[in-house]
Amino acid sequence: MMTNKTLELYFHIPFCVRKCLYCDFLSAPADEATKSRYMEALVRETQEKAKVCTDYTVTSVFFGGGTPSVVNPQALAKVLNTAKACFRFTKDAEITMEMNPGTVNADSLSVYKEAGINRISIGLQSTNDRYLEKLGRIHNFETFLKTYEAVRKAGFTNVNIDLMGALPGQSLAEYEADVKTVLELNPEHLSVYSLMIEEGTPFGDRLEQNKLEPPEEELEREMYWRAHELLTKAGYEHYEISNYAKPGFACRHNVGYWKRISYLGLGLGASSLMENRRYQNEKSLSTYLQNPLATSEEAETLSGQEQMEETMFLGLRMLEGVSRKEFAETYAIDMDTVYKNVLDRNERDGLLENVEDRVRLTPRGMDISNYVMAQFLKD
Numbered sequence: 446m447m448t449n450k451t452l453e454l455y456f457h458i459p460f461c462v463r464k465c466l467y468c469d470f471l472s473a474p475a476d477e478a479t480k481s482r483y484m485e486a487l488v489r490e491t492q493e494k495a496k497v498c499t500d501y502t503v504t505s506v507f508f509g510g511g512t513p514s515v516v517n518p519q520a521l522a523k524v525l526n527t528a529k530a531c532f533r534f535t536k537d538a539e540i541t542m543e544m545n546p547g548t549v550n551a552d553s554l555s556v557y558k559e560a561g562i563n564r565i566s567i568g569l570q571s572t573n574d575r576y577l578e579k580l581g582r583i584h585n586f587e588t589f590l591k592t593y594e595a596v597r598k599a600g601f602t603n604v605n606i607d608l609m610g611a612l613p614g615q616s617l618a619e620y621e622a623d624v625k626t627v628l629e630l631n632p633e634h635l636s637v638y639s640l641m642i643e644e645g646t647p648f649g650d651r652l653e654q655n656k657l658e659p660p661e662e663e664l665e666r667e668m669y670w671r672a673h674e675l676l677t678k679a680g681y682e683h684y685e686i687s688n689y690a691k692p693g694f695a696c697r698h699n700v701g702y703w704k705r706i707s708y709l710g711l712g713l714g715a716s717s718l719m720e721n722r723r724y725q726n727e728k729s730l731s732t733y734l735q736n737p738l739a740t741s742e743e744a745e746t747l748s749g750q751e752q753m754e755e756t757m758f759l760g761l762r763m764l765e766g767v768s769r770k771e772f773a774e775t776y777a778i779d780m781d782t783v784y785k786n787v788l789d790r791n792e793r794d795g796l797l798e799n800v801e802d803r804v805r806l807t808p809r810g811m812d813i814s815n816y817v818m819a820q821f822l823k824d
């Protein structure tokens with residue numbers, strides 16, 4: 446019998462060919478033996494965790510990282526097949542895999558296709574080799590094109606490309622050229638992010654030493670809105686702050702995350718939200734390999750207040766915003782009762798607007814979305 450409790454699965458593959466200079470994700474290079482032990486641990490974790498998820502139906506799976514395409518394709522297929530054998534899946538489950546240019550070939554792509562992967566996300570970041578090198582990426586644009594072509598040839602019809610703006614030294618014209626070049630490839634989905642320089646990365650260190658100059662905020666915003674103009678003109682729907690899709694191709698997995706559908710994170714450091722309990726898997730690779738069921742800390746059960754906060758700041762990321770009706774149905778209290786002051790203030794300032802029963806960010810609100818969202822957090 447199908448249940449109506451839906452679940453998303455996230456598999457973290459924490460390996461990369463080498464570390465990019467701006468990256469603070471949980472990922473590192475590793476030898477083949479470690480990768481293979483890891484994938485076996487992931488199989489074990491999947492089998493065990495499925496036992497407590499029997500009343501859920503999986504609607505989407507996401508292999509992220511790291512670079513999922515650097516592990517043996519058969520091992521990745523085995524993890525997916527294990528998940529399919531242990532969990533109940535909807536027939537049309539969206540199954541995404543992230544990959545980096547130059548890490549796949551026709552053979553590996555056919556293994557992924559055969560296993561049921563039906564959505565591919567490729568980390569391009571820039572079409573300009575000079576910036577790819579500056580970022581410490583392993584590929585150049587030519588390599589990306591070969592990968593993209595191979596992905597299409599293997600029969601994948603739902604492909605995302607990740608593009609990054611606001612790179613140190615990048616001009617608006619260069620970024621615009623990036624967006625236009627990517628549009629010519631006609632992907633179903635585009636994620637357009639601004640580079641964030643994080644502490645503890647080589648870029649973070651260079652910034653501290655004044656050896657790196659990120660673009661002014663004004664230029665970063667110009668890039669954002671130029672991409673918006675080009676992409677919407679080309680028929681892409683802007684559905685989340687950084688995400689655009691052709692009609693029907695929004696990433697269901699990520700939309701589920703912003704709508705707070707339960708998700709189970711498997712693998713090193715993966716986070717889960719299950720029935721309003723948040724927890725994170727073990728972050729040390731050696732501990733995880735010994736015990737893939739270890740968590741990094743006690744699970745946190747979210748209070749009603751915290752759930753409402755998350756509904757607002759995650760929901761507002763989406764262009765459709767948050768429905769007052771759904772909010773009231775979920776929490777048995779009106780959004781306007783809980784957030785009257787915040788809503789009034791931001792509407793008055795032109796940062797939030799009401800469309801039918803929804804509250805959503807205005808274009809101005811999108812420019813300072815972190816500021817708007819932070820106001821929904823009560824301390």
Ligand code: SF4
Pocket residue numbers: 460461463464465468469470472510511512545568
């Ligand atoms: S490929 Fe992605 S996850 Fe790996 S180091 Fe580069 S940015 Fe980080």
